[in-house]
Amino acid sequence: MNNDTVSIALATYNSERFLRKQLDSIYNQSYKNIEVIACDDQSTDGTVEILDEYKKMRGLQYYINNSNIGYLRNFEKTLGLCNGSYIALSDHDDIWLPNKIERLMNCIGNYSLICSDAYYIDENDNIFASSIKEFTGQVVFSGKPYKYLAFRNFVTGCTALFKKELLKNALPIPESEKNHDWWLALTACTMNGILYLEEPLIMYRRHNSNAIGFSPKASRMRKLFGFLIEGPDLKNYIFQENRLKMLSGVKIFSYEERKFFQLAYEYFHDRLNTKIHKKAFAIALRNFRYIFPDVFGFYRFKSLLAVLLR
Secondary structure, three states, X not given: XXXXXXXXXXXXXXOHHHHHHHHHHHHOOOOOOEEEEEEEOOOOOOHHHHHHHHHHHHOOEEEEOOXXXXXXXXXXXXXXXXXOOEEEEEOOOOEEOOOHHHHHHHHOOOXXXXXXXXEEEOOOOOEEEOOHHHHHOOOOOOXXXXXXXXXXXXXXXXXXXXXXXXXXXXXXXXXXXXXXXXXXXXXXXXXXXXXXXXXXXXXXXXXXXXXXXXXXXXXXXXXXXXXXXXXXXXXXXXXXXXXXXXXXXXXXXXXXXXXXXXXXXXXXXXXXXOOOOHHHHHHHHHOHHHXXXXXXXXXXXXXXXXXXXX
16 A cells, blocks of 8 residues: 555534544544634634534644535635645534545556445434445446536545546636536546545535435335426536536547537436437437436336326
8 A cells, every 4th residue: 555645634614522533533544644724604603613622632623615606616715735645525513433544545547536335324323224335226337437427426425535636637616616526526537547445434514514415215016206296406407407518528538528518418408408308318328327227127118108108
C-alpha cells in the first residue's frame, strides 16, 4: 500500500449534533497520513467552535465562507483546498469504519475513483439496513458506466475516494449540476473509471435534515408499472432533461459520450412533450439495460409498452 496523503474534504453547515462522532471516526482511521479540510457554510450553531476545537487538538484546517453558498458549492470550494494526492468526501453526520481509507487505498489501483457500500444508521446510531445497495435496490458497476450514469447515480459521495488528478476535469462543477458525487462519477468515466467495492465501510446516517438521501427501493409492481399508472415523475424528468442537455455540450466528454447524453436527453424530452412516445420507445428498446437495469424477462415488454403509451 502506498502512503500518499489523503485529504478529507468536509463540508459543514449547522453540524454540531453529529460532527464530533464523524471527526473522531476520521482521526481514528487505521490509515494515518491524512489531512482534514473543512469549509463551513455560515453555520448558526456551535459547528465552528467544534472545528476550532479539532484544529487545536488534531490539526484540522477549516475555513468559513463569507456567505452561504449552498451544499454543492461548499463541497466544490473544499475540494479546491485539498493538498493530498487522494481525496475522500465526508459528510458531517456519518461514522466511518476504522479501516475505510486503508481499504479504499489498497483497492483503488489504476481506477480514478473508488466507492463502497454502507450501513444505514438512524439518529441514535442504530443500524437499520446493512447495505445501501440492497436497501435501495441500486444497480452498481465498475469500469466506465457513463450510459448508466446518464440516467441515475450509484456513487454515494461519502463512501468515495478519488485521485486528485480527477479535479483537472471535474472543476469547476457546471452551474446547472446539483449533485457533486454524480458529477465526479461521470468525470471519472472520462479518465480511468470507477471501482465499486461491495462492502460497507461507513455508517451512513439518515435523518430529517439530510441534504441528500436515498429512498427505500420500491416494490416490483410499483417499480415496473408505477409510471404507467401514475405517469412520469415530472419534477425528476424535467431535472433529467435539463441535466442531460447540459452534459451533451460538455467538452471533457468524448464525442461518443456526448452523443449518448444527447440521446438520453431526447428520451426524457419525448416523454415530457408528446402523448405517444414513439421516439422514447425506440430509444428504450435499444438501451433497455441502462434505462431499466433491474427489469428482466417478460416484464421488459410490459415496461416498454408503458413507455410507448403513457
